[in-house]
Amino acid sequence: MKLDIIGSVAGGKTTLARDLSEIYHFPFFQKDNIVWERTPNGDKKRDAKERDQLFQEIINSDDWIVEGSPRKLLHESFEKCDYIILLDIPLCKRSWFEV
Secondary structure (H helix, E strand, C coil): CCCEEEEEECCCCCHHHHHHHHHHHCCEEEEHHHHHEEEECCCCCCCCHHHHHHHHHHHHCEEHHHHHHHHHHHHHHHHHHCCEEECCCCCCCCCCCCC
16 A cells, blocks of 8 residues: 655644554655655755655555655655545644644
């Protein structure tokens, strides 16, 4: 199964992706971590070639879940996925968790 979970910040995308990954035993990937390399010294933006190669490896595999805010440069997952889940959580509910 190939699944793309999209929505706004703090809408539950990562939580849903993690839960589905545990249930179905498919790897999940955060689009932010495809664009940014997380290092002990801070985040470093990947160059376009490295980012695109990593993303292609993910979306050309048999099963995956990707999640994140829709990014123009990572839109190809929409064409390759079996399902797109849009989490449209109202701002008042997303803001409540920040209190």
